[in-house]
Amino acid sequence: RKCNMGDGTGDIELDQAVSQWLQYDQNPKTASLVQDMMKEGAVDALKKCFSSRMEFGTAGLRAAMGPGVSCMNDLTIIQTTQGFCHYLEESFENLKERGVVIGYDARAHPPSGGSSKPLAVSLQPFTVSHLGLCAGIMVTASHNPKQDNGYKVYWENGAQIVSPHDKGISKAIEINLEPWPESWNAEEALKSPLLKDPYQDIHxxxxxxxxxxxxxxxxxxxxxxxxxxxxxxxxxxxxxxxxxxxxxxxxxxxxxxxxxxxxxxxxxxxxxxxxxxxxxxxxxxxxxxxxxxxxxxxxxxxxxxxxxxxxxxxxxxxFSGNELGALLGWWMFRCWKQQNPEADAVKNLYMLSSTVSSKILRAIAVKEGFHFEETLTGFKWMGNRAKELLDQGKSVLFAFEEAIGYMCSPFVLDKDGVSAAAIAGEMISFLATKNISLSQQLTTIFTEYGYHISKNSYFICHDQTVIRTLFDRLRNYGGQKDSYPSDCGGFSISSVRDLTTGYDSNQPDKKAVLPTSSSSQMITFSFSNGGVATMRTSGTEPKIKYYTELCAAPGNSDVKHLKKELDDLVKAIVENFFEPQKNKLQPKPE
Missing domain, CATH: 3.40.120.10 (Alpha-D-Glucose-1,6-Bisphosphate, subunit A, domain 3)
Structure with missing residues (x-):
């Protein structure tokens, strides 16, 4: 059945996409939803479901559950898995011998027959590394709303996939859209002699x-x-x-x-x-x-x-993610130093954080002598960098991102809230024997290494045009092409780094050191007063996020003044950088 959608090219493409969907989809629920939309002539709803296929973003897919190529459903996951399987077969000669691990959390999804139990996500990368597998798939949408689900992919190194694998998998999906004959036969798959459940041993x-x-x-x-x-x-x-x-x-x-x-x-x-x-x-x-x-x-x-x-x-x-990062980083280093008292051991030690996270680990590293590196936002970058360092014989003690993600063990090259909870529990218990609270210890850390005051938030925006307009304005400030602001409400800007275009005013050749991505927005402004502010789009949610931090030198304990200065800076950023599009943005819910 065809829907009366006009004679435009876009309408013909939509009609073809819907027809192909109904030809491939064997799930009666999603198929009937599409048929109902066609009968009702619900063109806008159909366009929302079929306008663009989900793309691999933060190491996989994440979207609302529903019909169509834009959503998470049986057919899009079959197509994704076929493409991924094809890519793995091209990448590994011994794929069948080594294998792939599949896990899921407790999100809403169809019953999974005789498969394993719901998992904490950290057990997936652990399993890949522990068993020497080719890859891992985790069905999860993390902290997203209940209507969402996701498909997270790990490579053989135990870290989330990065380029070129994401692009390679996407291409393989496009040429494997037609479901293989056995793809819908879940019962037969569960009988396969290749299927094993390592849950108990891995646990x-x-x-x-x-x-x-x-x-x-x-x-x-x-x-x-x-x-x-x-x-x-x-x-x-x-x-x-x-x-x-x-x-x-x-x-x-x-x-x-x-x-x-x-x-x-x-x-x-x-x-x-x-x-x-x-x-x-x-x-x-x-x-x-x-x-x-x-x-x-x-x-x-x-x-x-x-x-x-x-x-x-x-x-x-x-505690904010940055504050807890400071506490866990301090604790991990303290415990490590007790185990490794020799003076030169610290030269082989590394800690990592994402570029939008607090620079507190850098301050600790400068004083204590270990190495600190920052990566792009997300644990796919920190996990892969940690693996590179480990392969070089280095020790990676800790990594964190401000979005309350912590990697406290090289056995899991991803954020892990389970091990972090136990390590935090031990830190809390130890401090209690000294009659020291977490907030008191945080003050001690800031007193010794310098106060790092941060303030982060976001605006919700579903309109990509609005987002592009906002960031394009910052790149052509005051109407001047390729010109960034030099001042923000009286706060002098000392440098600008744009990881969308690859520009960095701090580098001799003006080229950014960290990897760039033209498909996402990210600009960092450094201010003369020691403030740093980053504006970026989220890879998993319709948000424009901003991250700000004021870093003070050790000995500056005027916290009240530092907080007011940061508040004033944030106010200036919102008024000068967001205000022109403010009526099209929804502020963070209270």
Missing amino acids: TQYFKAIQKHCHHRGVNKSSEVKIVHTSVHGVGHAFVQAAFKAFDLPAPFAVEEQKDPDPEFPTVKYPNPEEGEGVLTLSFALAGREGATVVLANDPDADRLAVAEKQESGQWQV
Whole structure:
């Protein structure tokens, strides 16, 4: 059946896309949704579903579940997997012998027959590395809303895929769109002798691996610190309980209403602990009943970790991703130094963070003598760089990004909220023996290495034209072509780095050192007062994010003044860089 969509070329292409879909799709639910849209002449809805195929972004796919090439559904995943399989066959002669691991979290999806249990995402890269596999696939949309799902891919090195693999897989998908005859036969696939379930062995080996980062077992056993943990309706509960047990820590109190996996996320508006207090309301209530002073929270696939601490005033302090990065970085280095007292060992040690994250690790590295590197945003970059360093015989102790992602172990080359929770639990217990709170220790870190005050937020924008207009204005400021602003509301700009175009005013040849991508927007402004601000588009959500930080020299303890100066800088950025498009942007929900 054809839909009356006019005679334009775009309409013909849409009609062809819909016809091909109905020819290929054997899922009666999504097929009937498309047929209903055609009967109703719902051209806009059809265009939304069929206008553009999902592209590999942050190491895979992430989109709303629904019909059409723009959405996550049986057919697009079959097409994606066929393309990926084709690419793997071209890349590895021994693919069948080595294999691929597939896992999933507790998102809504069809029953998976006799396959394994829902996973914390960190077990996927661990499995790839531990078993020497060619690749791994994780079905997860992390902290996205309930209507979304995703398809995350790891390469043989145990890290998320980067170029050229993403482009190679995309091309292979395009030439493998027609489902292979056996693609829809899930029952037959589950009978294959090639299918194995390594879950139990991997579960055991993972916790053995992270135990190597437990340094204060005696303190842990006697700890009297009461900790609450929430998995925010995800998979984290069982894994964090097991991690605390592996570290000989007392089991954290679990938020009963959020303990078990539930893809509807009924108690939260957004299943993302990065959003702060709104997600942690039930955790604070449980902490009050149990007399707990610390809350740990994972996102639904347990690759992120948030931490909050009750202050003497009775108020809860939710640590930012940068603050927790400072605490964990300090703790990881302290424990490492105790194990490696020889003076020259530090020369082989590395820590990493993404370029939009706090520069606190750089400040610690300068004073302590280890190496610090920054990468592009996302753990696909940090994981791959960590692997390169490990292959060179270097030690990679810690990596983090401000979006509450932490890599505390080289056994998992991705962010891991499970091992981070156990390591945070040990740090909290150790500090308690010295009668030191997390917030007090954070102040000590800033006093020694310099205050690093950050303020991050975002605007929601679904219109790509608005986004392009906003960033193009910054590249042609004041109407002058290829000219960036030199001032922002009275704050002098000392340098500009544009990782969309590859421009960096700090480099002798004006070319950026970090990799560039013309398909995403990212500009960093450095200010004469020590401030740094980055504006970028998200790879997984309709957001324009901004990240700001004011870095002070050690000894400058005028926190009140530093915070006011950063507030003024953020206000100037919003007014001068966002204001012309402000009425077309939706601010971050309160």
